[in-house]
Amino acid sequence: MTAMPINSPSPSAIVLDPVVHAANLSALQYVDGVLNMDGLALDVLAERFGTPCYVYSADAMTAAYREYTDSFASVPHQICYAVKANSNLAILHLLAQLGAGFDIVTGGELARVLAAGADPSRVVFSGLGKQPADIARALAAGIACFNVESEAELARIDRVAGEIGKRAPISLRVNPDVDAKTHPYISTGLKENKFGISHQDALRVYQQAASLPNLDVVGIDCHIGSQLLDAQPFADALAKVVELIEALVQIGIHLQHIDLGGGLGVRYIDEQPVSVAQFAEYLLPTLKRLDMKLYLEPGRSLVANAGVLLTRVDILKPSAHKNFAVVDAAMNDMIRPALYQAEMGVIPTRLTDDAQPAKTWDIVGAICETGDFLAKNRVLSLAADDVLAITGAGAYGFVMASNYNSRPRACEVLIQDGTAHLIRARETVESLWQLEHIIK
Numbered sequence: 001m002t003a004m005p006i007n008s009p010s011p012s013a014i015v016l017d018p019v020v021h022a023a024n025l026s027a028l029q030y031v032d033g034v035l036n037m038d039g040l041a042l043d044v045l046a047e048r049f050g051t052p053c054y055v056y057s058a059d060a061m062t063a064a065y066r067e068y069t070d071s072f073a074s075v076p077h078q079i080c081y082a083v084k085a086n087s088n089l090a091i092l093h094l095l096a097q098l099g100a101g102f103d104i105v106t107g108g109e110l111a112r113v114l115a116a117g118a119d120p121s122r123v124v125f126s127g128l129g130k131q132p133a134d135i136a137r138a139l140a141a142g143i144a145c146f147n148v149e150s151e152a153e154l155a156r157i158d159r160v161a162g163e164i165g166k167r168a169p170i171s172l173r174v175n176p177d178v179d180a181k182t183h184p185y186i187s188t189g190l191k192e193n194k195f196g197i198s199h200q201d202a203l204r205v206y207q208q209a210a211s212l213p214n215l216d217v218v219g220i221d222c223h224i225g226s227q228l229l230d231a232q233p234f235a236d237a238l239a240k241v242v243e244l245i246e247a248l249v250q251i252g253i254h255l256q257h258i259d260l261g262g263g264l265g266v267r268y269i270d271e272q273p274v275s276v277a278q279f280a281e282y283l284l285p286t287l288k289r290l291d292m293k294l295y296l297e298p299g300r301s302l303v304a305n306a307g308v309l310l311t312r313v314d315i316l317k318p319s320a321h322k323n324f325a326v327v328d329a330a331m332n333d334m335i336r337p338a339l340y341q342a343e344m345g346v347i348p349t350r351l352t353d354d355a356q357p358a359k360t361w362d363i364v365g366a367i368c369e370t371g372d373f374l375a376k377n378r379v380l381s382l383a384a385d386d387v388l389a390i391t392g393a394g395a396y397g398f399v400m401a402s403n404y405n406s407r408p409r410a411c412e413v414l415i416q417d418g419t420a421h422l423i424r425a426r427e428t429v430e431s432l433w434q435l436e437h438i439i440k
């Protein structure tokens with residue numbers, strides 16, 4: 001076997017043409033070799049705000065939201081942004097102003113959307129373990145619907161509603177048992193998953209719901225997984241849900257809305273997700289026949305590619321076996337690669353003429369964990385101090401950040417109307433132990 005020269009990419013290496021990659025993401029473009037987001041140079045923002053730093057584009061989020069409302073304009077609909085994807089108040093406020101509703105999963109997210117100025121009548125409450133106090137707050141606020149995941153939860157919501165003298169609008173999250181063909185950790189619509197009520201049990205549980213005194217049965221809900229690239233699993237799920245809707249009519253239960261959840265995928269490296277318009281085309285004939293209000297709960301597809309994580313190359317460690325680039329972001333800032341084996345784009349913020357020869361690098365953080373990597377086998381020309389942009393970082397990025405290794409969480413910046421606004425300051429080290437007590 002001939003030795004492979006270290007500079008040539010290994011068979012599994014990922015080579016991204018940065019200019020082509022940026023051109024595929026609406027918020028990014030190279031201008032004279034400098035990576036811009038909405039006309040602002042990202043390396044200048046890295047200098048101004050420091051790194052690691054999340055930067056988001058309000059225009060890209062707005063465009064992604066409008067793509068949904070335009071594509072589904074021919075049916076009554078409400079887009080409920082899944083708050084868990086990115087819950088910064090400025091982003092929630094932006095989406096609320098555009099008319100978005102919200103899909104929340106905790107009392108904390110309820111408080112956030114209310115603080116951001118959301119219209120509670122456009123909020124749906126999902127999640128497996130809604131707490132009684134949170135149910136009471138959501139009822140008091142007047143949310144649109146509780147998406148109920150179990151019989152025990154149905155009884156709990158009925159009881160809480162009775163206690164405070166309110167009626168609770170509910171829909172059942174049914175598990176259509178379709179294979180979303182996505183990563184097992186983000187597939188939720190198979191019968192072995194913990195989510196929802198099985199197709200077989202659904203009619204019986206609906207009858208039970210209808211018999212409870214403080215519930216209004218208003219809808220049906222499903223959410224089959226995340227980062228789905230095809231429309232087919234959604235169409236399969238819709239067909240299963242329509243079967244149930246028709247069976248419910250037979251027993252006198254008439255629903256007002258159908259909620260198809262979120263889950264539409266995005267391009268991270270070279271994925272070719274179905275567009276929102278194509279996705280709509282697939283579903284609209286059935287939806288028009290149904291004559292019900294449509295709810296959708298997109299998270300990732302509204303914000304992922306509206307954001308980057310900026311990180312500075314700290315130390316280069318080339319070796320005969322492997323080249324490591326240690327950067328100042330780490331798994332505590334962005335856990336998707338470690339948690340889901342997710343591949344994310346990594347591109348330079350400046351294309352220089354005197355670039356180093358390209359090598360195959362693992363982009364790693366400085367945390368004492370072998371799993372602390374942001375990308376593996378990337379062909380890049382790197383020098384210490386270069387600022388890199390990790391693309392697709394607007395969803396499931398900052399929200400999953402931790403303080404592991406006593407690392408303050410990164411700052412967040414939103415570009416809106418041509419100006420970069422700090423929407424969350426970088427945490428201070430002192431703030432990390434503010435809630436801790438030394439026993440004297």
Ligand SMILES: *Cc1c(COP(=O)(O)O)cnc(C)c1O
Nearest residue numbers: 082126226262263297298299300
């Ligand atoms: C996570 C989740 C969503 C959003 O999923 P995306 O893949 O980010 O679009 C929507 N609804 C429910 C119930 C969820 O759990």
